[in-house]
Amino acid sequence: MEDAPQQQPAGLGRGADRLLGLVPLAIAILWVAGVARFRDYQLEPIHWLSLVAFAFAMQVLGKRIRRERPLPPMPPGARAVPLSALVATIVAAVAAVAGGLLEWVAPRYFPTEVSWGLRTLWHVACAFGASYCIFLRRLLRVMPA
Numbered sequence: 001m002e003d004a005p006q007q008q009p010a011g012l013g014r015g016a017d018r019l020l021g022l023v024p025l026a027i028a029i030l031w032v033a034g035v036a037r038f039r040d041y042q043l044e045p046i047h048w049l050s051l052v053a054f055a056f057a058m059q060v061l062g063k064r065i066r067r068e069r070p071l072p073p074m075p076p077g078a079r080a081v082p083l084s085a086l087v088a089t090i091v092a093a094v095a096a097v098a099g100g101l102l103e104w105v106a107p108r109y110f111p112t113e114v115s116w117g118l119r120t121l122w123h124v125a126c127a128f129g130a131s132y133c134i135f136l137r138r139l140l141r142v143m144p145a
Contacts, residue, residue: 024130025059027133028126031122033051039112088131092124
């Protein structure tokens with residue numbers, strides 16, 4: 001029986017790799033802004049500037065502190081896009097439970113007019129998008145799309 005031909009990694013270009021690395025940062029900034037908006041708190045320009053500066057500082061510190069570990073063995077024929085989507089779905093499911101519980105309790109302390117389902121969906125969507133981009137960027141370095 002013949003072995004299946006080895007598939008080459010997708011190999012993102014340097015610009016695309018950097019852009020894919022910045023998308024989770026942008027999602028995190030928008031997540032905080034969305035939560036603030038749910039609570040009727042308007043971010044002023046100085047708040048936006050502080051939020052973006054803090055997010056970039058945390059990303060730089062995180063990259064310096066965190067070591068990239070090798071990936072576990074992948075099944076033959078695994079592809080980066082569906083595998084990233086699967087992992088992001090699992091992360092989103094955890095965010096649905098955690099965000100749903102948090103948003104169920106939070107209105108007692110921080111009243112809001114936005115429905116519980118929409119607030120929970122915001123947490124789920126942000127978690128899915130950020131984790132999908134993080135895993136996709138990492139997996140595209142070692143496997144095909």
